[in-house]
Amino acid sequence: MPFISNTPDQQEQMLADIGMTMDELFADILPELMCKSFNLPGGLSEQQVRNHLAELAGKNSIHLACFLGGGFYDHFIPAAVYSLISRSEFYTAYTPYQPELSQGTLQAIYEYQSAICRLTEMEVSNASLYDGGTALYEAMMMALRITDRNKIIIDDSVNPIYRVMIHSYTRNLQIELEQIHCTDGLPDRRQILRKIDDKTAAVILQNPNFFGCIDDFSDIAEAAHAKRALLIVSCYPISLGILKTPGAMEADIVTGEGQSLGMPMSFGGPYLGFMASKKQYVRKMPGRIVGETTDRLGQRAYVLTLQAREQHIRRGKATSNICSNEALCALTALVYLSLLGKEGLKETAQRCADKASYAYNRLTAIPGVKPHFKNRWFFNEFVLDLPSEAADVIAKLIERGFAAGFPLSRYYDGMKNSILICVTEKRTKQQIGMLAEALESVL
């Protein structure tokens, strides 16, 4: 049988050795509780399963030029990333419960936490959460615990995928969720400042926001802090190669989707939720945290720490229920950031911005194509208004080999003709030019 080492003879020998039969080993399950049905197909050989999956993989269109973003990005991944994270000592291990056998994972997580702090200019980070959406939900829960308040203000330029998730997770909880409509691509200061009150636990914002617009939330942080509320910022880690950091804006908790840091898109996962905060809040943080210490000989060593927050110790009173997180994805992000390095991340971010800017100029030169927001700074995504329904135009462009963007009507009223276009460093000038020609021809 596949992946079972013992031969039938050995199995018999072991049964004889312990004086049992196989039936006796399962005698504690009453006959009426045995499978009522188990109609599965027969097993496949490795060759058969590879042929089958190669056929299915072939039914997925990966050859479209990708201008789709929306929080999940087609960035270049250096070959060394996959080589290193594929070392089985990393990927066939589990949670580092035994530090002596897990210094590799533990030191890597410590380095990952450090890299996230340096990237966001925050003081502490956890070892990872599932994805950018659940990370934002966990940040919201953390803010409720820190402030002991129950009102959350969230701007509607925060990724709508995250907002619908937060809505689902809070349905059974006593939370007042106030959504603010953004104006002209940026959070509406007047509205937000008016809504922050003594019940407010946190204001949740995103930078760059879902429309790609970039902002400085320092003023909102100040207003929130004046009422002892927190500022939570969700961010796009590649953009932090050049953009002002949430730490510099005085954000209290920072989260984001780490997929862009070396993970393939893989049709939705596994991804990486990252979370960082000010140090004073670390004991309210969810998830694993690795700390540095010394061993018996005084050598530097790493261990899981602050475990009194966690479910395996605190059970129903834990800061979160999370156990398995996305450790291998955190390692991926760390390897990616180490390979790009200080200059490489900056250059990658600048390249994204340059290409997006070039594409914006090319596309807005097409008659009938207009920027949706006037005079807004953007990073590598922007919103254009087309002369007709965006979903239609996108469908036509698929036929011409482009995943041209995302139709905003899916999440926003009154944006039927608006398309969100993303340009990463992977897109070439030629592809951008061809997209412009194709778009012009289908309008």
Add this chain to the structure above:
Amino acid sequence: MKLVFEKSVPGRRAVQPGPSDVPTTINIKSDLLRRRPAELPELSELDVVRHFTELSRRNFGVDSNFYPLGSCTMKYNPKVAERIAAYPGFAHLHPLLPQLRMGGMLTQGALRVLYETDLLLREITGMAGFTMQPSAGAHGELTGMMIMAAYHRDKGYKKTTILIPDSAHGTNPASAAIAGYKVASIPTNEKGVMDINALRQSLNDDVAGLMLTCPNTLGLFEPQIKQICDLIHSVDGLAYYDGANLNAIVGKARPGDFGFDIVHLNLHKTFATPHGGGGPGAGPVGVKEKLLPFLPVSIVVKRNDGTYALEYDHPKSVGYIAPFYGNFAVILRAYVYILMLGKEGLRRVAENAVLNANYVKEKLKGHYELAFDSVCKHECVFSPTKQILDNGIHAIDIAKALIDKGFHPPTVYFPAIVKEALMIEPTETESKETLDAFINAMIEIAESAKTTPDKLKSAPTTTPVCRPDEVAAVKNLNIASLTS
């Protein structure tokens, strides 16, 4: 060993993007830009490769040697699944594609993987339908609690409490609590299974449901599992099956047949996807017919023309719990595993997992204290004998001594209802030779504990570090290196 940041040399580069084909312009207002670059390491590609290779050598995985971590099912992870997950047709697929008009046709292969894994898991568990979205077991538990709450709300019930046995994983009470429920604990009886009388006394109209792991964390099958489900149903509660230990019964018995209404599976346990050093995993949730309307959206469906599509319009759904369709690349690996094993292979999984656990249990019985002496399922729980404990040797010392003998230790100090627990789960993929070597090592350690206990106190001596000070780690908290 130095941190990656400490190896940095100013000006050194690994990956370089090459010349740009578009004009470079500072196109963003300067006060929206960061003041100085992030202090990431400056290294060559070789530096990075050496650093992480060295780290990997300070780690231990299933591929290194036997890893009998109880309740974690550290079985072998087939290499073919890694290869398939890296196929460009899966790895480079953007998750928003099927949400575009006509976009579903661009992802038929991936949608079929999700759809067929759902069908396979239904048959394996006896449930009516699955969501593949939860990213881990605990995420599945939270999703299950949300489904429970939505169901009761729909019925007009006001139910506040979840019953959980004291032997449960900590995630169970934590998941119930963050979903907004109160938790009541049910004690374990002298046979190591649920105290049914205590359960009866805890039943009332406030009870929304019960979360149960079966076999439990002692490796014991609940003999009255059907009655337990019936009792919960008698107060209109729902029975939740934590599938962390499904490996013990897969192909033999199904939680759906026992009477469970909601089930989560850990694909990284029973279905052989790698544990990744602590994730990513996947925790699909299956439900009975009456709960199908409450599953998270989107739902993958097969249309009459044989094509696959996503559905969103389920008004009773708990809503969105993940950005997309789950940890797709993990689900894909589990799909590969199930297809390769097939019907017969999966039956052999439970048989060999249970045989291996009972073999270890019987061989160690005279040397360690067995928490509950009965046939076990996939794992067995021991404690050091009184004589060993009297010599000042604890479960942690036995664990550290095992490391020097080349093995990963079992789970220690869990479940908490067993004092000084050593929880051993061998899994079906291990051979008799490996088990014998482990058993011999355990027996030698038990002997040393009696004759030379001081030697065990100094273990491990073969690892880069020895017994790091966890108390000091909390006291002198250092969880990030902020400057180079």
